[in-house]
Structures are given as C-alpha cells and as structure tokens.
Amino acid sequence: MRRCFLLLIDGLRPDVAEAELIAGRLPHLARLVKSGGAGRAITSFPSTTSVSYLPFLTGCTPGHCNVPSIRWLDRSRYDGRWWRSRAAVRSYCGYQAGMLDSDISPEVRTIFELVPESVAIFTMIARGLAPHRNPASVERQFWGAVAHYALWHQPSDDAVAGHLLQAVEQPARFVFAQFPAVDGYTHQTDPRAKQVIRSLHLVDEVVGRLLARLGARGELQNSLILVVSDHGASVVREHLDLAEWFRRQGVPTMAHPVLWQKEPAAAVMVAGNGSAMVYAQPDVPRVRRWSLERLRRPETFGSREDLIELLVAEPAVAMVAAEGDGGQLTVADGTGEATLSRTDGGIRYAPSSGDPLRIGGPREATDREWLAATFDSAMPDAAYQLLDQFRAERTGDLIVIANEGYDFRARFEIPEHKAGHGSLIRAHMHTPLWSNRRLGDVPLRTIDLFPTMLHWLGLPLPDNLDGELVWKL
Numbered sequence: 001m002r003r004c005f006l007l008l009i010d011g012l013r014p015d016v017a018e019a020e021l022i023a024g025r026l027p028h029l030a031r032l033v034k035s036g037g038a039g040r041a042i043t044s045f046p047s048t049t050s051v052s053y054l055p056f057l058t059g060c061t062p063g064h065c066n067v068p069s070i071r072w073l074d075r076s077r078y079d080g081r082w083w084r085s086r087a088a089v090r091s092y093c094g095y096q097a098g099m100l101d102s103d104i105s106p107e108v109r110t111i112f113e114l115v116p117e118s119v120a121i122f123t124m125i126a127r128g129l130a131p132h133r134n135p136a137s138v139e140r141q142f143w144g145a146v147a148h149y150a151l152w153h154q155p156s157d158d159a160v161a162g163h164l165l166q167a168v169e170q171p172a173r174f175v176f177a178q179f180p181a182v183d184g185y186t187h188q189t190d191p192r193a194k195q196v197i198r199s200l201h202l203v204d205e206v207v208g209r210l211l212a213r214l215g216a217r218g219e220l221q222n223s224l225i226l227v228v229s230d231h232g233a234s235v236v237r238e239h240l241d242l243a244e245w246f247r248r249q250g251v252p253t254m255a256h257p258v259l260w261q262k263e264p265a266a267a268v269m270v271a272g273n274g275s276a277m278v279y280a281q282p283d284v285p286r287v288r289r290w291s292l293e294r295l296r297r298p299e300t301f302g303s304r305e306d307l308i309e310l311l312v313a314e315p316a317v318a319m320v321a322a323e324g325d326g327g328q329l330t331v332a333d334g335t336g337e338a339t340l341s342r343t344d345g346g347i348r349y350a351p352s353s354g355d356p357l358r359i360g361g362p363r364e365a366t367d368r369e370w371l372a373a374t375f376d377s378a379m380p381d382a383a384y385q386l387l388d389q390f391r392a393e394r395t396g397d398l399i400v401i402a403n404e405g406y407d408f409r410a411r412f413e414i415p416e417h418k419a420g421h422g423s424l425i426r427a428h429m430h431t432p433l434w435s436n437r438r439l440g441d442v443p444l445r446t447i448d449l450f451p452t453m454l455h456w457l458g459l460p461l462p463d464n465l466d467g468e469l470v471w472k473l
C-alpha cells in the first residue's frame with residue numbers, strides 16, 4: 001500500500017529551517033531530504049492559518065473555495081442587524097471555527113473525501129473525515145486554549161507527535177499532522193526565537209521516530225513524506241489598527257470582536273494580521289462589489305476626502321486592490337495605479353499611473369510563468385494571488401496589504417503579536433517544501449502538492465483543481 005504523510009509545521013520560515021539544516025541541527029530531517037530535497041513553495045494569499053491549509057487539503061485556492069480570509073462578511077446577506085445576521089459575518093478565530101468545513105464551496109473536494117482511509121491530527125479542516133479519523137480534535141481545543149492563555153505551545157506538538165506515530169500503525173493511506181508550536185512561539189517572540197528553534201528540533205526528533213517506524217514496517221519505499229508550512233512570518237515593529245484608522249477619519253466602522261456599530265460605513269476584516277478586507281456600507285446588502293473609483297468618492301465612506309489616497313500614503317500600507325469599472329482589477333500604491341486582468345494567454349498586468357507590483361512595464365504571461373518570474377521577488381506571485389482573491393463572492397470591496405514590519409491589528413490582539421504574517425511579502429509567502437522524494441525543478445505553489453499526493457496514491461484527479469500535476473514522482 002502506498003502511503004502519504006503530510007507534516008505541516010505551522011508558520012515555519014524556510015530560511016530559518018534551512019539555516020538549522022545546514023548547521024547540522026536537524027539530523028533526522030537531513031536524512032529525510034538526502035533521498036529527496038529541501039526546496040520551497042509559494043503559499044496562497046492571505047498567508048494565514050486555516051485559509052492557507054486549503055491548498056494542501058483541497059488543491060484549490062482560497063478564492064475558488066470561497067473562503068477568502070479568516071474573517072469575512074457576506075455582502076449579499078448582511079443587513080446591519082448585527083445579532084440576528086451574525087451568521088453572515090465570519091471569524092474562524094472563535095466560536096465560528098467549526099463553520100469552515102461547510103463554508104468551503106460545495107463543488108470543492110477535500111482530500112478526506114477523496115481518500116476515506118485518512119487520518120488528520122490537529123486539523124482545522126475536517127470535511128469528509130470520520131470522527132475516529134480525527135483523533136486529536138478534543139485535545140486541539142484543550143491545548144489550543146492552554147496555549148492562548150498560558151503562551152505554552154509545546155504540549156500541542158507533543159500531542160500531535162503521539163497521534164502521528166500511532167497513525168503509522170493503522171491502515172491509513174493519507175496522514176495529515178499539524179504542528180502548531182512554531183507559529184505560536186513566533187507570534188509572541190520572533191521567527192528566529194529560541195523557543196521556535198527548540199520546537200523545530202523537537203519536530204526533527206518526531207521525524208526520526210516516524211522514519212524508524214516506517215523503516216521497521218518496511219514501508220519507507222512506499223511512503224511519500226512531505227514537510228511543509230502554510231506561511232512564513234516576520235517581525236512586527238508597528239501596528240496600524242486599520243479599524244481605528246477608519247474611525248479616526250470619521251467613518252463608523254464595524255470590526256471583530258465587537259461587531260455592534262450603529263450605521264457602519266465600513267467593515268474591516270483583518271487576516272494574519274498583515275492584510276485586511278474592507279467592505280463599504282456593510283449594512284446595505286448588495287451583490288456586486290464597488291469599484292476603486294467609487295471607493296475613492298468621499299460619500300462612499302461618508303468622509304471628507306479620498307480615503308484610498310490617504311490609505312496608500314500610510315507607511316504601513318504596501319498596496320490596495322479593488323475591482324475597476326471595466327471588470328479588471330485595479331492595484332494602487334503611493335506611486336499610482338495599474339490593472340490586472342485575465343486573458344486567454346493568462347494574466348495581463350498594465351501599469352497606468354504607477355507600477356505597484358514593480359514589474360517595470362506591461363506584461364502578459366501564463367499563471368506558471370508569473371510564478372517563476374516573481375518567485376524570489378518582494379511580492380511573490382502577487383498577480384495570480386490578487387486575482388484569485390476576487391474570485392470569491394465573499395471578498396470585500398477593497399484588499400489592503402501591509403508592508404514588512406507592520407500589521408493591521410492592535411487594540412484587540414491579546415497577547416500582542418510581536419511577529420505576524422498574512423501579507424503578500426516574500427517572508428510570508430515562501431514556505432519550506434521538504435520531501436523524501438526528489439523535487440522537480442518546476443516552481444510550485446502549495447496548491448500543486450494536492451495533485452502530486454493523489455497521483456502518488458494512484459487516485460484520479462478532480463477536474464476543477466487549481467493545482468497542477470507538475471511535480472510527478
């Protein structure tokens with residue numbers, strides 16, 4: 001029986017892991033990648049936990065899944081009655097976490113639906129997974145709460161390790177294990193902190209035990225092992241609380257956790273906390289998004305000036321994106337605007353008054369050429385990722401993307417985030433992709449691993465995937 005093990009170390013930066021590997025401090029992972037490789041992949045935007053698990057577990061992007069962020073508002077259903085209509089507003093960072101499974105677009109298939117012989121440990125996405133195949137769901141809630149209040153994340157990883165090693169002994173074809181400690185310690189310190197590195201060393205030991213057990217069972221040859229992360233992280237030096245920013249401009253603004261706001265003119269939904277979606281006049285239901293031209297008009301937010309102009313002048317803001325009047329996407333920063341559109345040839349980028357994606361001029365290329373050309377740039381894969389966001393009906397009118405060193409949430413983030421993610425910057429979008437099988441030389445998005453895993457298990461690929469089978473084993 002062929003088997004696949006997907007180990008996800010939440011929030012691990014590839015450069016941090018690579019430095020430890022080169023220094024010889026990850027001996028078991030070094031053994032793993034010796035027969036395979038230690039590379040990188042590009043995650044999906046917004047680069048934040050749960051949303052960025054979707055690529056691995058569905059092969060589809062957040063936009064396609066219609067789960068564009070960890071917080072969103074259903075513009076067509078929300079009517080301002082904040083309590084009666086609370087189901088039309090979402091935050092997966094609380095009691096609504098369990099709604100993620102049913103929020104995923106019904107035409108998208110999870111790997112658990114396609115591979116019933118799966119086990120998932122500490123997973124936030126469980127659609128299609130029988131309860132006995134999700135052995136740590138109670139522990140995840142218990143240790144998650146301990147971690148939140150006591151800032152003590154290692155017990156979660158230890159629980160995951162125990163269940164992972166048990167799963168080896170079961171007839172599970174696909175095993176998903178999520179290690180949350182690296183992300184937890186990163187948020188309260190920094191991505192290179194001692195506790196982060198210690199948690200990584202402990203995952204290395206778990207990999208050693210996994211390899212030993214598979215070896216003892218004679219199953220190493222039949223197993224694909226992937227060690228990945230859902231996003232990176234970077235140090236936050238300054239918080240620009242975006243909801244407070246709108247209020248300072250005189251705009252009544254609703255934002256989590258206190259949704260009640262009389263006649264709000266804006267709703268701000270932050271992710272990660274390096275990006276946010278903004279909805280104009282959220283208490284009046286409407287199907288269509290408003291264009292950037294319309295968002296610039298003072299009456300849209302009831303302000304005195306063009307708030308978009310003020311926003312892109314903030315040092316914290318790298319760029320904003322919204323739909324244009326012609327159906328294309330408009331991206332704007334302090335230098336001016338450019339458009340992004342889908343064409344028969346892939347994606348076309350056309351600077352008009354500015355060049356926010358720093359491409360240097362107009363360009364049309366296929367999705368995969370965009371990935372290859374921008375993989376190591378300051379905003380990897382931004383053209384593809386921004387267009388993807390606007391595939392989701394639930395996406396706001398405006399996307400706001402933070403510069404490195406900043407995030408968009410201060411007031412209600414307890415404990416304070418000293419490091420974060422969620423933006424389109426390289427430090428957040430690059431993820432490690434380590435495996436016991438040889439990596440190809442085609443640049444990959446994390447969505448591309450799904451077809452590789454199904455192919456390894458000998459299963460047919462659904463025809464609506466965003467990921468492509470470009471890494472064949």
Ligand SMILES: [Zn+2]
Pocket residue numbers: 010011048049050183230231
């Ligand atoms: Zn994460």
